[in-house]
Amino acid sequence: MSADTRRQKAERIRHLLDTEGDAVHENTQVFNEGRYESTANLDDYDELKNEARAIKEDAIERLPELVDQVTEAVEANGGSVYVADDAADANRYIEEVVDGRDVVKSKSMTSEEIEVNESLEARDGDVWETDLAEFVLQVADEAPSHIVAPAIHKSREEIAALFNEVFDPEEPLETAEELTRFAREYLGEKILDAEVGMTGANFVTADTGTLALVTSEGNARKCVQATDTHVAVAGVEKLVPSVEDLQPFVELIGRSGTGQDITSYISLFTPPSDSPTFGGNELESGDDREFHLVLIDNGRMEMREDDQLRETLYCIRCSACANSCANFQHVGGHAFGGETYSGGIATGWEAGVHGEDSAAEFNDLCTGCSRCVNQCPVNIDIPWINTVVRDRINRGEDGDFDFLVEGLTPDEEPGGVDLQKRLFGNFDTLAKLGSAFAPLSNWAARTGPARSLLERTLGVDSRRELPEFERESLVEWFEKRGPHVGRDEARRQVALYPDAYTNYVRTERGKAAVRVLEALDIRVDVPPAGESGRAPLSQGMVSTAQSNADAVYDALAPAIAAGHDVVVIEPSDLAMFHREYERLLPEDDYAALHEQSYELMEYVYGLLENGGDIDVLPGGDDERIAYHSHCQQRTLDLEPYTVAVLEDCGFDVTTSDVECCGMAGSFGYKSEYYELSVDVGETLVDEFTTEDTADRTVVASGTSCLEQLDALLTRRPAHPVRLLDTQ
Amino acid sequence: MSAEAIATFESSLDEIGVELVRTTADEFASTLSPLLDAPTVGTSLPFETVSLPDSVDTDPSIADLEAAATGVTAAGYGIADYGSVIIQGGTDGEEPVSLYADEHVAVVAASDVLPDMDATFDQLAEDIRNGVGQSIIATGPSATADMGSLVTGAHGPMDVTVVLLEDK
Numbered sequence A: 001m002s003a004d005t006r007r008q009k010a011e012r013i014r015h016l017l018d019t020e021g022d023a024v025h026e027n028t029q030v031f032n033e034g035r036y037e038s039t040a041n042l043d044d045y046d047e048l049k050n051e052a053r054a055i056k057e058d059a060i061e062r063l064p065e066l067v068d069q070v071t072e073a074v075e076a077n078g079g080s081v082y083v084a085d086d087a088a089d090a091n092r093y094i095e096e097v098v099d100g101r102d103v104v105k106s107k108s109m110t111s112e113e114i115e116v117n118e119s120l121e122a123r124d125g126d127v128w129e130t131d132l133a134e135f136v137l138q139v140a141d142e143a144p145s146h147i148v149a150p151a152i153h154k155s156r157e158e159i160a161a162l163f164n165e166v167f168d169p170e171e172p173l174e175t176a177e178e179l180t181r182f183a184r185e186y187l188g189e190k191i192l193d194a195e196v197g198m199t200g201a202n203f204v205t206a207d208t209g210t211l212a213l214v215t216s217e218g219n220a221r222k223c224v225q226a227t228d229t230h231v232a233v234a235g236v237e238k239l240v241p242s243v244e245d246l247q248p249f250v251e252l253i254g255r256s257g258t259g260q261d262i263t264s265y266i267s268l269f270t271p272p273s274d275s276p277t278f279g280g281n282e283l284e285s286g287d288d289r290e291f292h293l294v295l296i297d298n299g300r301m302e303m304r305e306d307d308q309l310r311e312t313l314y315c316i317r318c319s320a321c322a323n324s325c326a327n328f329q330h331v332g333g334h335a336f337g338g339e340t341y342s343g344g345i346a347t348g349w350e351a352g353v354h355g356e357d358s359a360a361e362f363n364d365l366c367t368g369c370s371r372c373v374n375q376c377p378v379n380i381d382i383p384w385i386n387t388v389v390r391d392r393i394n395r396g397e398d399g400d401f402d403f404l405v406e407g408l409t410p411d412e413e414p415g416g417v418d419l420q421k422r423l424f425g426n427f428d429t430l431a432k433l434g435s436a437f438a439p440l441s442n443w444a445a446r447t448g449p450a451r452s453l454l455e456r457t458l459g460v461d462s463r464r465e466l467p468e469f470e471r472e473s474l475v476e477w478f479e480k481r482g483p484h485v486g487r488d489e490a491r492r493q494v495a496l497y498p499d500a501y502t503n504y505v506r507t508e509r510g511k512a513a514v515r516v517l518e519a520l521d522i523r524v525d526v527p528p529a530g531e532s533g534r535a536p537l538s539q540g541m542v543s544t545a546q547s548n549a550d551a552v553y554d555a556l557a558p559a560i561a562a563g564h565d566v567v568v569i570e571p572s573d574l575a576m577f578h579r580e581y582e583r584l585l586p587e588d589d590y591a592a593l594h595e596q597s598y599e600l601m602e603y604v605y606g607l608l609e610n611g612g613d614i615d616v617l618p619g620g621d622d623e624r625i626a627y628h629s630h631c632q633q634r635t636l637d638l639e640p641y642t643v644a645v646l647e648d649c650g651f652d653v654t655t656s657d658v659e660c661c662g663m664a665g666s667f668g669y670k671s672e673y674y675e676l677s678v679d680v681g682e683t684l685v686d687e688f689t690t691e692d693t694a695d696r697t698v699v700a701s702g703t704s705c706l707e708q709l710d711a712l713l714t715r716r717p718a719h720p721v722r723l724l725d726t727q
Numbered sequence B: 001m002s003a004e005a006i007a008t009f010e011s012s013l014d015e016i017g018v019e020l021v022r023t024t025a026d027e028f029a030s031t032l033s034p035l036l037d038a039p040t041v042g043t044s045l046p047f048e049t050v051s052l053p054d055s056v057d058t059d060p061s062i063a064d065l066e067a068a069a070t071g072v073t074a075a076g077y078g079i080a081d082y083g084s085v086i087i088q089g090g091t092d093g094e095e096p097v098s099l100y101a102d103e104h105v106a107v108v109a110a111s112d113v114l115p116d117m118d119a120t121f122d123q124l125a126e127d128i129r130n131g132v133g134q135s136i137i138a139t140g141p142s143a144t145a146d147m148g149s150l151v152t153g154a155h156g157p158m159d160v161t162v163v164l165l166e167d168k
């Protein structure tokens, strides 16, 4: 990526932050908090998610069979089914059915995907969006910025100004009520006049040909009831085997999306509907109503064959992944957008239905923080899909291969990989060199010419402070010092994993970890294990990540074989061991490492629970602490251990509840994303500068969180283990 | 249906701002009439013991539907856990009547209140296989937040009242 491209990207993001950021933030926050609340009320949340996942797995597995089955069912009911290969095919069929008549539509992303409105309007028919948000966008001639609440980026004032300008009502519209009433009446007439009603479908049951539509406004019902022809457009992946299979989805979809226990209307239509239709002035028999189900392939059958993208088809488009994404919360779908879908899982959809180019534009906005993973009602590993697509995009590019950079980047990637990605993907090598030449390297990196060179060629933002490498790495320090607990007195033996940052940059937290573990009678070893692969993975360099993973496993294998525990300081590396390594290591190796590895504070908690003497640790004396856990640590549900240990030691702890600090590894260093990263970080800063938190000592578990807090707060943050260290 | 499920139904309805009015066949007429604001449209009730008062227009024109203050229909079931009513029916016009009036009054038999979604979907699957063409799980009024704050009655009723017939 050239410096110019980076600058343009940064400018576009800044523009969106200024114009749409606030509205998106406010609204996604409401959805996000609502989801936490509403799902917490479900006794069997995890069970429902597993059930939903299993239904989808089965349905996608048997998809061709379900297509046949639904065709039979719909035809038996008197309707017809058309399976369209792609957008053009679908539009051709729909145009024929509509035949120039006026159409009223309810919200459907699938219909946006094929751009059916444009196609119908080109044939002189009127097409009206009756979902209020879609109506606003239709009037404004804008694309959706969110898959569930498409006009989420618009404030009431903006909508009022738009309506007043376009419709010029006698009394200017102002309140949400006036706007809603106006739209209802305006669209009411369109519904009355139209002869074709078009809907999407959230689910289609293969056994009975029933459509399930999840809505809150009642407009889908009106579109179907008032018209003589019903056209439903749905991706083939919307098929589920039977009506009974709808149950977990109905309970999960509203909660996951907008935080409502259930939306106002879940309509189960088994068309053609026999409810009376609108004639001239009277209700007329609906017995002659026509029904066409248009099932769209448009790349889905290929996704089904693709071992990495297949999971995307399990998605029920609830938007939880977007709402829980810190970057999405701040900049919204117009920055995240591909041609149709935006945010979270959109990369998978765009790569599948529109191709990798459409996904490329916003793929890098996923930092892999993983907060969406637990929020997804069908347990899709969304960051993994983003990583895979990023890897494919990397491979597809012809790059400016540079032998100098190659020397610095002993990775497994093809020549085309972007230089910036190479740099961040090979942090380990960089850190090793930086440490070997410290303090000279630190000094050189700080000079103006070096910084501007870094920014120009590699896109490392010059407003970010660079990490300062220690001359002596943690591994070297420990080799000289040796363990202080003898084998015989030791309660357990531990291999402390020296992640690249702890090893070369923040050695103080590594040393503190060694001393705290030893105080609890643990014999510690610090094997030279190398970078976990998190850095290359975050750049989409999957084969490099895989070779890193192999090397890490080899280095830790003796300790694992001896039954020692592996303790990890950096949460994102523990997340590698527990999540991503499942895809990178042989099954048995993954299982062993997963089984035997722990996050540092989780491990301390375990020691204290199992007879460790808390009195050897310094008391907190009610010291007031503000603690920020790490996004990946929270996904693994490990935050409570740090809090419990600190509280047991006598600290007064309050925690942040932002999804992510915004730095998320290398993201915040990149000049094109620097401002977004800071914008996200400010939300965390706001939480730590309230009346209650402003004077608290700040601790954070992740390296990138520490860097971000250090840059944005006046207080210097530390890793929590340093509070337990007597030195 | 158990008293417990009815109590759950009542409190779920309360949470979503829907009033539950309990009645018996004997008191049905006197319970219903104060709930109906004229003009009222409706569809005939499938319960043997009760029927709609004459003031209810059961053969409305489109203009009547749009002008209606109240629309009264039976509901096939209630769902205790969610406070939902399930609008079923077809040729009689349950769908437009429950959708166009400002307020929807749904009459549900206590014996048709189902405990949860599991039970509901078992029942709905059976109904669909028996030819019921539409089942709308309606929970509270139609609502939208698309215009900047929550507004009810976006495209459907602004208010919902549930009349629980305890001895069908």
Ligand code: SF4
Binding pocket: A256, A314, A315, A316, A317, A318, A319, A320, A321, A322, A344, A345, A375, A376, A377, A378, A379, A380, A382
């Ligand atoms: S990936 Fe999961 S969380 Fe995201 S929209 Fe799809 S179902 Fe919802």
